[in-house]
Amino acid sequence: MLNRFVYQIYPKSFKDTNDDGIGDIKGIIEKLDYLQDLGINMIWTTPVFVSPQNDNGYDVADYRNIDPLFGTMDDVDVLIEEASKRGIDIMFDFVLNHTSTAHEWFQKALKGDKKYMDYYFFKEKPTNWQSKFGGSAWKYVESLDLYYLHLFDPTQADLNWENPEVFEELCGVVNFSLEKGITGLRFDVINLVSKPDVFEDDDVWDGRRFYTDGPRVHEHLHALNTHTFGTYEDILTVGELSSTTIDHAVKYADPTRHELGTVFGFHHLKVDYKNNRKWELKDPDFVQFKTLLAEWQLEMQAHNAYMALFLNNHDQPRANSRFGDDLNYPFESATLYSTLMFLMRGIPYIYQGEEIGLPNAYFNTIDDYRDIESLNMYRELIQTQDEKTVLDILNKRSRDNGRTPMPWNHDQFYGFSTQNPWLGFTKHPQLKTVEDNLKDPASVYHYMKRLIALRKSSQILKEGSIHFSELNHPTRFIYSRMLSDETIDVVGNMSNTTDTLDFDATDASIILSNTGRTELSNTLVLQPFEVLVVHKKNVAL
CATH class of the missing domain: 3.20.20.80 (Glycosidases)
Incomplete structure (x- = not known):
């Protein structure tokens, strides 16, 4: 998987x-x-x-x-x-x-077939529930003098899984x-x-x-x-x-x-x-x-x-x-x-x-x-x-x-x-x-x-644990994937301005960058909407 x-x-x-x-x-x-x-x-x-x-x-x-x-x-x-x-x-x-209300089950229900009426929810009195597409979640069927439930469009009748x-x-x-x-x-x-x-x-x-x-x-x-x-x-x-x-x-x-x-x-x-x-x-x-x-x-x-x-x-x-x-x-x-x-x-x-x-x-x-x-x-x-x-x-x-x-x-x-x-x-x-x-x-x-x-080739990304940093920063997104003694850091700037941050570049190498960055330092100036993927070895867990 x-x-x-x-x-x-x-x-x-x-x-x-x-x-x-x-x-x-x-x-x-x-x-x-x-x-x-x-x-x-x-x-x-x-x-x-x-x-x-x-x-x-x-x-x-x-x-x-x-x-x-x-x-x-x-x-x-x-x-x-x-x-x-x-x-x-x-x-x-x-x-x-x-x-769909065009399904043969619903069409049989509309004809009063009790078996197929029980495939859906027909009620004498509707609730005040709202459809996710707007309006009431119930539609009246004049021929049956009943309402049926549709949480989405009136042409999408909800099935009765209890049956x-x-x-x-x-x-x-x-x-x-x-x-x-x-x-x-x-x-x-x-x-x-x-x-x-x-x-x-x-x-x-x-x-x-x-x-x-x-x-x-x-x-x-x-x-x-x-x-x-x-x-x-x-x-x-x-x-x-x-x-x-x-x-x-x-x-x-x-x-x-x-x-x-x-x-x-x-x-x-x-x-x-x-x-x-x-x-x-x-x-x-x-x-x-x-x-x-x-x-x-x-x-x-x-x-x-x-x-x-x-x-x-x-x-x-x-x-x-x-x-x-x-x-x-x-x-x-x-x-x-x-x-x-x-x-x-x-x-x-x-x-x-x-x-x-x-x-x-x-x-x-x-x-x-x-x-x-x-x-x-x-x-x-x-x-x-x-x-x-x-x-x-x-x-x-x-x-x-x-x-x-x-x-x-x-x-x-x-x-x-x-x-x-x-x-x-x-x-x-x-x-x-x-x-x-x-x-x-x-x-x-x-x-x-x-x-x-x-993503497909890295065991760290497929199987490694995940840890997050600086969640309260307004636009900086940082997390780490860890497996054994290796770590992949993902660092992103979700803004249209630069972002300066301290970064531990020890034994680190860039494996993916969307700005063409090739070198790391202990002070990074992230460009607008920059993302950086960094591999580190010998990280103590």
């Missing part, structure tokens, strides 16, 4: 091969040599199953067939085979908290993909699957305290493990955890509990949420950023558990735009944050475009956006705020920031497609394509390639 370096692909935006403006599975196959050269050894692809695409595949209507938008099951078989030839495994994304028949169906879904040769499983919002026995109003917030890390969630995940992936060797599992606590996260990932292999936590990506609310802006709190990461790292370490190491994915703004300065220091911002994240203790996840420093979307009208969450929030926020303010919020928070198509070259539509893509390209004024990066030995891509090789 610790040898894994995962590359996440958002298929719609990766590479289009059938000229419809939407990326597809054959597009992933076409770029396998590129990914092999980068050095990754597992691909995580977001959902490609049959879906109405109201939430870009996270509203699954058929777990056992591929959406024609992306290709066929034969294409998946070819992908698995061709990737394997290049030493790359495949991770699928499973959405088991809810289905043994539902659990059996979902185990079958997972085993179906494992039998095809999938060796990685990512479970979407998996800590929300256990709902309370009694549904009641929330007089504190939006209802999440009743279903987050619910009453039987650990029991459910242990059972899922023992009935599916736990019966296989060397399967990497990762659970996406929504609004969880570190105590629960450790339990999910504790190898002695046999639930999940690793977890995605998001607390470090809320440090620019004013009042802990996504759609309220504030500058990043880097002390909180470091403190949260340190707490999670050290607590995981104490229980021999592992977490996913990431800053970017399909639901997040780009970290180089969000935490760095992608206009004045584009290279440094991109390489600093990836280095700080990927050399910690856990499993690294690099998101498509991160390897070329792809920035935020920089959209300037609501017509540019496609993300359902962003469109819903626009309609909600515009009721109380002016257009400019709302667009600024979307510019910094929208999930479309991480979903703009890959710019492969300077051909029409940046080589992504021969047609206008489903979502526009970033409007950043200094956009660098993959082709630009490959030609330039000093590019973000070539730095990332060295970073990935370092």
